[in-house]
Amino acid sequence: MTDKLFINNRTDKPMLATITDNYTGSNVFTCELVPGSNELSVEQLEAGVYMIQLEDSNHDIFYQQKLFKD
Secondary structure (H helix, E strand, O other), X not given: OOOEEEEEEOOOOOEEXXXXXXXXXXXXEXXXXXXXXXXXXXXXXXXXXXXXXXXXXXXXXXXXXXXXXX
């Protein structure tokens, strides 16, 4: 993972993106994704393993992926 993530919200409603530390489980980054293209700056994250989750307006998690930052 670089210092920026690019996420395309293909819905017509906002979504929530949350990045958690894979070892502690604590949330380290949260933001709202608007419909269309979104650029997230994650340069403040230290090197490590993280999990990103995307949830819809009903608070249902529909996507999860492990992230590795060097």
